[in-house]
Amino acid sequence: MKPRAVHLADLDLLLRLCEDVRPGAWSRTQLSDEMARKDARILCVDAAGTGESRVLGLLLARSVAGELEILDVAVAEDVRRRGIGRSLLTSLLARAQEEGVTRVLLEVRASNRAAQSLYADHGFVVEGRRARYYPDGEDAFLMTQHTPNRTVRPAPVRAEAEVLENIAEGGGNYRLSLAIPNWPGADPGQFLMLSAGAWTDVARTDPLLPRPMAVFRQSPLGPDSARVETLYKAVGRGSGLLAQAQVGQRIRVVGPLGGRFPLPQPEERALLVGGGTGTASLYELAAQAARTGEVDVVLGARSEQDLMGVSLFRDLGVRVHTTTEDGSHGLRGRVTDLIPQLTAENPQSFSLYACGPTPMMHACARLAEELGVPRCWVSLENTMACGFGVCLGCAVPLSEGGFSLLCRVGPVYSASEISWEGLP
Amino acid sequence: MSGKVDTRVRLAGIDLKNPVLTASGTFGYGTEFQDFMDLTQIGGFVGKSLTRAPRWGNPPPRIAETPSGMLNAISIENIGVEAFLKERLPALPEDVVVIASCFGTDPEDYADLAAELSESPRIAGIEINASCPHVKSGGIEFGQDPNLLGALVRRVREASSKPFLVKLSPNVSRIGDMAKVCEDSGADGISLINTVQAMDVDVQTRRPVLSNILGGLSGPAIRPIALRMVWQASQAVNIPICGSGGILTAEDAVKFMLCGATAVQVGTANYTNPMAAAEIAVGIADYAAEHGFPRVADLVGALDLSSRSA
Numbered sequence: 001m002k003p004r005a006v007h008l009a010d011l012d013l014l015l016r017l018c019e020d021v022r023p024g025a026w027s028r029t030q031l032s033d034e035m036a037r038k039d040a041r042i043l044c045v046d047a048a049g050t051g052e053s054r055v056l057g058l059l060l061a062r063s064v065a066g067e068l069e070i071l072d073v074a075v076a077e078d079v080r081r082r083g084i085g086r087s088l089l090t091s092l093l094a095r096a097q098e099e100g101v102t103r104v105l106l107e108v109r110a111s112n113r114a115a116q117s118l119y120a121d122h123g124f125v126v127e128g129r130r131a132r133y134y135p136d137g138e139d140a141f142l143m144t145q146h147t148p149n150r151t152v153r154p155a156p157v158r159a160e161a162e163v164l165e166n167i168a169e170g171g172g173n174y175r176l177s178l179a180i181p182n183w184p185g186a187d188p189g190q191f192l193m194l195s196a197g198a199w200t201d202v203a204r205t206d207p208l209l210p211r212p213m214a215v216f217r218q219s220p221l222g223p224d225s226a227r228v229e230t231l232y233k234a235v236g237r238g239s240g241l242l243a244q245a246q247v248g249q250r251i252r253v254v255g256p257l258g259g260r261f262p263l264p265q266p267e268e269r270a271l272l273v274g275g276g277t278g279t280a281s282l283y284e285l286a287a288q289a290a291r292t293g294e295v296d297v298v299l300g301a302r303s304e305q306d307l308m309g310v311s312l313f314r315d316l317g318v319r320v321h322t323t324t325e326d327g328s329h330g331l332r333g334r335v336t337d338l339i340p341q342l343t344a345e346n347p348q349s350f351s352l353y354a355c356g357p358t359p360m361m362h363a364c365a366r367l368a369e370e371l372g373v374p375r376c377w378v379s380l381e382n383t384m385a386c387g388f389g390v391c392l393g394c395a396v397p398l399s400e401g402g403f404s405l406l407c408r409v410g411p412v413y414s415a416s417e418i419s420w421e422g423l424p
Numbered sequence: 425m426s427g428k429v430d431t432r433v434r435l436a437g438i439d440l441k442n443p444v445l446t447a448s449g450t451f452g453y454g455t456e457f458q459d460f461m462d463l464t465q466i467g468g469f470v471g472k473s474l475t476r477a478p479r480w481g482n483p484p485p486r487i488a489e490t491p492s493g494m495l496n497a498i499s500i501e502n503i504g505v506e507a508f509l510k511e512r513l514p515a516l517p518e519d520v521v522v523i524a525s526c527f528g529t530d531p532e533d534y535a536d537l538a539a540e541l542s543e544s545p546r547i548a549g550i551e552i553n554a555s556c557p558h559v560k561s562g563g564i565e566f567g568q569d570p571n572l573l574g575a576l577v578r579r580v581r582e583a584s585s586k587p588f589l590v591k592l593s594p595n596v597s598r599i600g601d602m603a604k605v606c607e608d609s610g611a612d613g614i615s616l617i618n619t620v621q622a623m624d625v626d627v628q629t630r631r632p633v634l635s636n637i638l639g640g641l642s643g644p645a646i647r648p649i650a651l652r653m654v655w656q657a658s659q660a661v662n663i664p665i666c667g668s669g670g671i672l673t674a675e676d677a678v679k680f681m682l683c684g685a686t687a688v689q690v691g692t693a694n695y696t697n698p699m700a701a702a703e704i705a706v707g708i709a710d711y712a713a714e715h716g717f718p719r720v721a722d723l724v725g726a727l728d729l730s731s732r733s734a
């Protein structure tokens with residue numbers, strides 16, 4: 001059920017779908033003119049594999065000057081609620097991202113709750129109301145995409161960083177500070193691909209591949225460089241080599257990569273939940289979210305020495321709560337033990353952001369659903385080779401079927417988008 | 425220093441400004457690399473293998489690192505030929521040499537794809553992927569059976585008006601025979617090697633590391649095997665060879681040229697260094713200059729076999 005581009009040979013089938021779903025909305029010539037436009041972005045889902053020659057869903061959009069306008073989405077009556085609209089939309093947004101689209105917009109009927117919630121799941125927000133927009137007099141909401149590409153992503157650089165500090169914080173945890181030239185600035189949730197050594201060194205084969213690490217903090221250093229910090233745990237060969245890096249040593253860097261955490265909407269309260277090294281992804285988010293609203297941060301780990309960055313979060317002026325499994329710091333227990341009480345007052349007013357081990361994020365996602373917290377964003381991990389969308393190795397399965405490239409579309413996902421059972 | 429060296433090569437009728445191409449499946453659709461380099465610095469690129477309809481690949485885990493290499497079982501996940509022609513190709517600079525890779529289930533399917541791709545003026549040539557080691561049907565069956573391979577190549581020859589290369593599998597016992605079948609059936613050139621079928625096991629979980637169980641090994645681990653196969657193929661045929669397998673540096677690329685490759689493909693190295701292909705192109709010219717070769721094309725087959733016997 002993978003969406004595909006349309007070709008002229010599909011015209012009859014497309015027209016039949018439009019006629020069934022929205023009689024009179026598209027004439028044959030209108031549709032074929034639309035298909036011929038250079039700026040048209042049209043996707044369909046066909047009944048391939050069923051032996052039936054039929055188009056089940058259609059999405060028409062135009063890409064103009066960096067903006068993408070969704071003109072129409074049509075799904076055949078008898079196959080609704082099977083995720084066809086969702087997969088058309090995800091596919092379009094993934095392509096939009098690759099084209100460097102800065103804003104996606106659409107109009108939706110004020111009464112069409114199902115479509116509005118589908119768009120909201122993909123980070124769209126209502127930006128305005130168009131009175132009597134439809135021929136029958138109904139109003140339209142103008143919705144625009146809030147995430148992940150509300151802004152143009154910073155273009156990643158291939159850089160050679162210098163180690164400024166590499167501090168062992170106990171328990172195999174390290175804080176690495178790098179001076180990175182030509183750093184374009186990272187959005188909250190973005191990551192780097194790192195490997196120890198200079199680009200001109202003998203090509204490394206052990207390990208061969210760079211390792212992904214989240215951007216923890218960043219600050220300007222000079223006119224064209226930045227201090228970028230990561231928090232990591234030495235768990236194997238790649239992170240072990242990073243742990244040995246001395247001040248002044250070179251580190252190969254590609255980044256910033258991936259998409260960002262969307263910021264909470266106005267009036268929304270942010271609840272950030274970090275487990276172990278997952279904490280690293282949340283600092284820049286906490287800093288940004290704290291400028292406009294209330295932020296609670298829950299940091300959890302096995303024991304005190306695995307709790308990273310607690311005082312740095314406190315310095316941001318956000319409320320910090322801790323849990324440890326052995327009770328050595330904060331509440332004895334798990335991060336999820338704190339979520340119900342923190343959101344008890346008005347769960348609908350929260351956005352939950354989780355980053356940590358997969359079982360922890362899955363538990364957060366289930367809890368958010370149970371408690372009625374409307375939005376839950378998670379930052380996933382997967383094995384990566386390239387980090388910038390070309391090896392296709394990092395694919396994660398989506399709940400609607402199909403896969404998403406974690407390094408390019410992720411690592412941040414809305415929890416409901418993910419097929420949790422299918423994660424490695 | 426390399427300024428004096430003529431870096432141009434002609435591969436199967438395709439003029440390249442230098443002998444470095446990027447390997448299918450390791451360079452996306454080209455646009456992904458524009459953040460890191462000017463695509464015109466490389467000889468050209470081979471896109472991800474395309475099928476008629478878009479298709480998804482295997483569930484995760486799809487990749488795993490192994491000593492000096494990596495395993496992958498992506499399977500031919502791609503956007504489909506239509507979307508490639510309509511959306512991706514126009515996004516590339518005019519002067520980038522594009523070789524489109526295609527993958528089919530039977531000779532007709534391959535021929536249709538080759539015919540359609542041939543019609544695009546932006547496509548300089550076609551690479552027939554007859555060697556994907558982890559797709560259930562198609563691909564490797566053709567790469568392993570000389571009769572099927574011959575039939576496939578003849579059919580593509582009829583259908584394609586563009587030069588085409590056949591990408592061969594290393595998972596055969598006599599690579600020279602497979603290369604000869606391609607030559608006799610009308611291929612303009614051959615590419616080798618694709619990944620070597622392989623697997624690994626996680627002893628903690630006692631499970632294969634890949635969801636597909638088997639995968640394809642790439643990277644420096646396969647370089648000596650690839651060199652051997654390029655050498656053997658070059659002994660068997662007169663059509664040009666595009667060599668690949670574990671090239672990380674210019675020196676690695678030179679080895680392939682000395683063994684008879686007219687051009688090379690850089691694959692896994694693109695992941696470890698997004699500028700690898702461009703840097704290798706410069707390095708080959710430097711090598712030629714340092715060693716007194718006025719043209720990098722003079723490196724092709726320049727292996728010194730005196731006091732060596734095969």
Ligand SMILES: Cc1cc2nc3c(=O)[nH]c(=O)nc-3n(C[C@H](O)[C@H](O)[C@H](O)COP(=O)(O)OP(=O)(O)OC[C@H]3O[C@@H](n4cnc5c(N)ncnc54)[C@H](O)[C@@H]3O)c2cc1C
Pocket residue numbers: 191207211212213214215230231232233234235236237238239240277278280281380381382383384411
């Ligand atoms: C987008 C992203 C951001 C990340 N950010 C951070 C970060 O900020 N700090 C940090 O410490 N780690 C982070 N990771 C995880 C980190 O990349 C891995 O721990 C690292 O790649 C392990 O490499 P290695 O060579 O040391 O271990 P390997 O030798 O490859 O493996 C050693 C052990 O680590 C486990 N491991 C390998 N890869 C991962 C992984 N991706 N996640 C969890 N366990 C793994 C293996 O199963 C094995 O048991 C991030 C991963 C991703 C995908």
Ligand SMILES: Cc1cc2nc3c(=O)[nH]c(=O)nc-3n(C[C@H](O)[C@H](O)[C@H](O)COP(=O)(O)O)c2cc1C
Pocket residue numbers: 391392393447448449450472473496498500525553556591617618619641642643644646668669670671689690691692693
């Ligand atoms: C992740 C991955 C995906 C690949 N996909 C394709 C593909 O779609 N078509 C193809 O012909 N070869 C594919 N290959 C094989 C490469 O093009 C190349 O032949 C092989 O990896 C050996 O070169 P290397 O060691 O330099 O990577 C793929 C390789 C990797 C690692």
Ligand code: FES
Pocket residue numbers: 383384385386387388389390391392393394395405406407408
């Ligand atoms: S890590 Fe290569 S595509 Fe995501």
